[in-house]
Amino acid sequence: MSRKSYDAVVVGAGPNGLSAGIELARQGLSVCVLEAKETIGGGARTAEITEPGFFHDICSAIHPIGVVSPFFKSMELEKWGVEWVYPEVALAHPFDDGGAALLYQSLEKTGDTLGEDKRPYEKLMRPFVERAADFFEETLRPIRFPRHPFLMLRFGLYAMRSCLGLASSRFRQKRARALFAGCCAHSVLPLDKIMTSSFGMVLALAAHAINWPSVRGGSQKIVDALAACLRSLGGEIRTLHPVNSMRDLPQSRAVLFDLTPRQVVEIAGDALPTRYRKRLARFRYGPGVFKVDWALDGPIPWKAAECRRAATVHLGATIEEIAASESAMWKGEHQERPFVLVAQQSLFDSTRAPVGKHTGWAYCHVPSGSSVDMTERIERQVERFAPGFRDLIRARHTINAVEFEQHNPNMIGGDIGGGANDLWQFLARPILRYDPYSTPNERLYLCSSSTPPGGGVHGMCGSLAARSALKRVFGIKV
Numbered sequence: 001m002s003r004k005s006y007d008a009v010v011v012g013a014g015p016n017g018l019s020a021g022i023e024l025a026r027q028g029l030s031v032c033v034l035e036a037k038e039t040i041g042g043g044a045r046t047a048e049i050t051e052p053g054f055f056h057d058i059c060s061a062i063h064p065i066g067v068v069s070p071f072f073k074s075m076e077l078e079k080w081g082v083e084w085v086y087p088e089v090a091l092a093h094p095f096d097d098g099g100a101a102l103l104y105q106s107l108e109k110t111g112d113t114l115g116e117d118k119r120p121y122e123k124l125m126r127p128f129v130e131r132a133a134d135f136f137e138e139t140l141r142p143i144r145f146p147r148h149p150f151l152m153l154r155f156g157l158y159a160m161r162s163c164l165g166l167a168s169s170r171f172r173q174k175r176a177r178a179l180f181a182g183c184c185a186h187s188v189l190p191l192d193k194i195m196t197s198s199f200g201m202v203l204a205l206a207a208h209a210i211n212w213p214s215v216r217g218g219s220q221k222i223v224d225a226l227a228a229c230l231r232s233l234g235g236e237i238r239t240l241h242p243v244n245s246m247r248d249l250p251q252s253r254a255v256l257f258d259l260t261p262r263q264v265v266e267i268a269g270d271a272l273p274t275r276y277r278k279r280l281a282r283f284r285y286g287p288g289v290f291k292v293d294w295a296l297d298g299p300i301p302w303k304a305a306e307c308r309r310a311a312t313v314h315l316g317a318t319i320e321e322i323a324a325s326e327s328a329m330w331k332g333e334h335q336e337r338p339f340v341l342v343a344q345q346s347l348f349d350s351t352r353a354p355v356g357k358h359t360g361w362a363y364c365h366v367p368s369g370s371s372v373d374m375t376e377r378i379e380r381q382v383e384r385f386a387p388g389f390r391d392l393i394r395a396r397h398t399i400n401a402v403e404f405e406q407h408n409p410n411m412i413g414g415d416i417g418g419g420a421n422d423l424w425q426f427l428a429r430p431i432l433r434y435d436p437y438s439t440p441n442e443r444l445y446l447c448s449s450s451t452p453p454g455g456g457v458h459g460m461c462g463s464l465a466a467r468s469a470l471k472r473v474f475g476i477k478v
């Protein structure tokens, strides 16, 4: 350590850990971030993992919530080198007949791809699209009495429903149902569970509010920007510094863990009361993921040519097929036709691959701790909607759920969301507590995606946890 003591120490240099560090350092506090791995970034790293010149996002790729995040906005990430790359279409959802539903920023244009469901779709989304700033201010924080009660009551009535329930009552045709189900599947829950609609609504609204961008050069640029900002404020970052117990920490007045509850229980030991540790230990983790990155000789040859206008493509022909896939992993099963999330950033960002070449990014959900190789099943799904795809593959890199946890100890069993998104953990994340970031030990805080508002690269968990520590430990109200 270059100093013996700090005002605050953050464990973990993921997007939330770095955001927490910035929020603290902005108040003139001395901050040190400790990272176990050789490189910073957690779930926002980019590397040449297939062939030289092909830059792959190892985890996060598309950042609709990052771009609406009040914390990222306050940082003006663009000043720190982040360039959002907006595709013409936020999301494409192809079908076996060669057509596709498209999620545009424009409600009208989206509706045009949904046949008879154009009007119902617009009616569902419009009230929130018109008040997008208020809406995202409310949703990206812990559940509290809303500042915009009528807007949020209206949202709650839809959000609390299951995806299958809302889609079947609102939409008559398979296109809108499948498009909505693909967005709801980001909950990583069976689609008949209540609250799964909330994920579909939030992601679709982010598309209408601002689109679904990637970052020029890769998601790593976000954490590089966060790190540069933190250092400019005097913060330190130490890599190759795993924290396994409280003894591994330098002296500080506050410690913020960008870790999930299971790790915090192990590290903090007696520093937290037994009762609180037992409650944290009951925190539930979700299923894992299996991911493939491809170096390609050309763009993915979608049957529905309009899919080339989107950076994100969802593969699952009907709501029934997607629902079957999203409940299989909860039963310990591996679906033959998994719902696959594809990103094709190089279509919009020439820095990702050599001239004329492309990158492909895809994953599907699998049971927690799975080591089953899903490459063949994922590639079969892509080939189904893009015949000739396999002939373009120059090289691939795969990572299963077990390997994800080795890559990043926060991804327990391959869970990429920092914990299951079930109803209870939606209301009480990580446990039921008015200030979910605080612990009974006034020095210790949780700031990872296991706290509200949950998974994604948006920095809000870190920012809000830091504000809690600022108020409780340092008497600073932000």
Ligand SMILES: Cc1cc2nc3c(=O)[nH]c(=O)nc-3n(C[C@H](O)[C@H](O)[C@H](O)COP(=O)(O)OP(=O)(O)OC[C@H]3O[C@@H](n4cnc5c(N)ncnc54)[C@H](O)[C@@H]3O)c2cc1C
Residues within 6 Å of the ligand: 011, 012, 013, 014, 015, 016, 017, 034, 035, 036, 037, 040, 041, 042, 043, 044, 058, 059, 060, 061, 062, 063, 064, 065, 066, 241, 242, 243, 244, 258, 259, 263, 289, 291, 363, 404, 407, 408, 409, 410, 411, 416, 417, 418, 447, 448, 449, 450, 454, 455, 456, 457, 458, 461
């Ligand atoms: C395949 C995949 C696809 C994804 N796609 C998207 C996407 O498109 N868009 C999006 O917004 N999000 C996406 N995500 C989710 C996103 O990556 C996470 O929600 C986000 O990174 C969580 O940030 P965090 O700071 O809470 O934790 P993390 O990013 O997990 O960071 C935690 C950090 O703590 C470090 N650490 C762990 N244990 C210790 C220890 N004991 N001592 C010191 N350091 C430690 C880890 O090495 C890591 O660097 C994806 C994730 C994956 C894996």
